[in-house]
Amino acid sequence: MVEISTPISRSTDASKLDYYEIPIIDWQLSDKDKPLFLRQLRDAMINIGFLYLANHPVPHEIIAQVKEIAPKFFELPQESKDMLDMKNSMHFHGYLKVSGATLSNDASVREQFNFGGARTCSWKEGEPEYLKLNGEALWPSEQDLPEFRNTMLTYYNHVEDLSYKFTRLVSEALGLGPDALDVLFDQDHGNLQPRCKVLRYPGTPDGQPGSGIAAHVDGSFLTYLLQATDHRTLEVKNLSGEWIPVPPKENTFVINLGKTLEKATRRVLPATPHRVLSPIGAPRFSVAFFSSIGHEVRLAEHYFPFPEEVLEMKYARDKKLGVDSNFRFSEKDMDLAGEVVLARKLRSHADVTERFYPNLFSRYYPNGRPAKPNTGRNLMSKA
Ligand SMILES: O=C(O)CCC(=O)C(=O)O
Numbered sequence: 001m002v003e004i005s006t007p008i009s010r011s012t013d014a015s016k017l018d019y020y021e022i023p024i025i026d027w028q029l030s031d032k033d034k035p036l037f038l039r040q041l042r043d044a045m046i047n048i049g050f051l052y053l054a055n056h057p058v059p060h061e062i063i064a065q066v067k068e069i070a071p072k073f074f075e076l077p078q079e080s081k082d083m084l085d086m087k088n089s090m091h092f093h094g095y096l097k098v099s100g101a102t103l104s105n106d107a108s109v110r111e112q113f114n115f116g117g118a119r120t121c122s123w124k125e126g127e128p129e130y131l132k133l134n135g136e137a138l139w140p141s142e143q144d145l146p147e148f149r150n151t152m153l154t155y156y157n158h159v160e161d162l163s164y165k166f167t168r169l170v171s172e173a174l175g176l177g178p179d180a181l182d183v184l185f186d187q188d189h190g191n192l193q194p195r196c197k198v199l200r201y202p203g204t205p206d207g208q209p210g211s212g213i214a215a216h217v218d219g220s221f222l223t224y225l226l227q228a229t230d231h232r233t234l235e236v237k238n239l240s241g242e243w244i245p246v247p248p249k250e251n252t253f254v255i256n257l258g259k260t261l262e263k264a265t266r267r268v269l270p271a272t273p274h275r276v277l278s279p280i281g282a283p284r285f286s287v288a289f290f291s292s293i294g295h296e297v298r299l300a301e302h303y304f305p306f307p308e309e310v311l312e313m314k315y316a317r318d319k320k321l322g323v324d325s326n327f328r329f330s331e332k333d334m335d336l337a338g339e340v341v342l343a344r345k346l347r348s349h350a351d352v353t354e355r356f357y358p359n360l361f362s363r364y365y366p367n368g369r370p371a372k373p374n375t376g377r378n379l380m381s382k383a
């Protein structure tokens, strides 16, 4: 059990909006004292945007197994990793190595393995291209890395389950019914396959701090992050624009808000900027789970009637920050979520686009294949 040493003391006091510590939310409090749990969650999400979730239901043994096996993926011979390269996956799963200048001039350095839950691809000739997004990941063979697929999928299934439960609590924390946000998850049409990334950040060769992932906000609905080593190199930007460390805490997830949730709530919950510095010394490992909404949801079509007290908190925050509280959708927010996600991935991965989406290649790459590699990041925009 994690000791809850830092209960949220900030409440809704607008004069105390800046934060230097990330709140710890105790999952078990949702059973013991739900009104208190919901108040803490609401405050953490509206005023801070990052939280640790402690005493969560994902079994500790599974987390320990993931921490042990995840680094082993990167110890596979380069040849084996190259066979699993994302350029071989229509569904944008697989291995990516990012180092130095990329398409978006992100000078970050990391390796990653991207996967999703066990799903078959339902796409058939003539159907929308975004249906190609869901599908079976590329896995190392059992001989190469015994139990990796099994362990990572078990972990994924637990976190996916947690993500739906947590989303219902978020809905309640915002003063809506527990099932109000269910319309975004569109059970009948099949969700977009949530994505998971195993990340390795090598130590900087010269002992100088470098960039592991540059400042960004996630494109996800919510992100559930497992910090698998003891490094203190994950940082979030607080409301005053300062970078605050988010040190690992045993058996917690770090949860942050993505751009999809920001839009769905019309900025009651703004996406939170964060970055990872390259470690000095031993490599850092982490596993990020990105929840996502239904393929056929158009974000701008949904309106959630937040109660006055929730809107007041948003106005107080925005006033303090000097930010305009009016929210405007962009034209893209009328598109299907599947199209939006596919466009983002096509823009980042020229090689996958050329091979598996040839009809769209010239639209995204009118000048042909770019010389620089892709970013491999699941980003909506840089912070
Ligand atoms: O590795 C981490 O701790 C964060 C990863 C991250 O922010 C991302 O992949 O979007």
Ligand SMILES: [Fe+2]
Pocket: 216, 217, 218, 274
């Ligand atoms: Fe991120």
